[in-house]
Amino acid sequence: MTAPTDLHTLTGAYALDALDEDERVAFEQHLAKCEDCAQEVRELTATAGRLALAATMPAPPRLKAQVLEQIAGVRQERPHSAVTALSRTARRGHAMRWALAACVAAAAALGGTTLWQHQQADEARQQAEAAQRQADQINEVLAAPDATVTSTAVGGGARGSVVVSHDSDKAVFIASGMAKPPEGKVYQLWFTDGDQMRPAGLMNPSRASQSVLMTGAVDKASGVGVTLEPDGGSKQPTTQPVALLQLPA
Structure with missing residues (x-):
């Protein structure tokens, strides 16, 4: 079981359905109380879905295991106990790289089958960034002194x-x-x-x-x-x- 202090680092794995049952239950309990992780999961899920649109053939049954083996070396940083705005941004970027690394590993596991193209990945990243900008604008209105x-x-x-x-x-x-x-x-x-x-x-x-x-x-x-x-x-x-x-x- 992942320790509670590590739950912030599981957004990428959760978005890709790569957690075991105990980890998933623990993370979903954490997700209900952590808006930062909820936002990361929304962005990563959207990105993963966009990248999946480029799939050209069904994934083989062992794809998940192969992907997990190849991304086992992707290192995730432990968050500080006091999370600042800067550290949240760094975690989001790290989690996004985790998801993209998983897609790269999936492409390799399929023996060169094209699962995504650079343009599609770039579009997905732009969509995630646009969603974040809109969320920031909403927060600015809600927090405005004259609201x-x-x-x-x-x-x-x-x-x-x-x-x-x-x-x-x-x-x-x-x-x-x-x-x-x-x-x-x-x-x-x-x-x-x-x-x-x-x-x-x-x-x-x-x-x-x-x-x-x-x-x-x-x-x-x-x-x-x-x-x-x-x-x-x-x-x-x-x-x-x-x-x-x-x-x-």
Whole structure:
């Protein structure tokens, strides 16, 4: 069993399903309380999934064992007990290298079969970096000195809240307990400007609770709306709003 002080280093192995049962249980208990590790797992899982799109043939049954043998020498650093922002960044970069090393080992185990290409790996890395930048922007709005919030019931026990920072001209929509949209549909966010509504981003249809950085400037918007739209969103609302919130002054 990995010691508790080593759990921070298991994000890469967890994302690649390379932990034994005891390690997985211990890490998932830790994951529920550690947002840094949760963010790393999300990024690494997305990266691994993107790289897997380049697979050209089914993996042989012994692939997992072969990968683990080849990456056994990849060294992971033990985190300090007091984790600073700099050390979190270093761990994230180390874990990302761990995942990429596993993909390289998998390619070698397949005897030269191309599992991923440089361009695809670069795209996956850029997507992870973009996700991190958006998370940072959300945190900046939530922590802004002038941040104000308004909330409303959305239906079915769900709630929606909007946090606005007029100084940064940004808003974050926070959903809790949203019902899954019907197949082929997505929740779309809107800023209301008088009688007009302008698109402000799409919600993730697979997540009941999430925080979304709304696209576009808050400017003089008086409120926020949520509608159910076709996949990809609409230029103008096509359904009645499932939620309307007045923006805090």
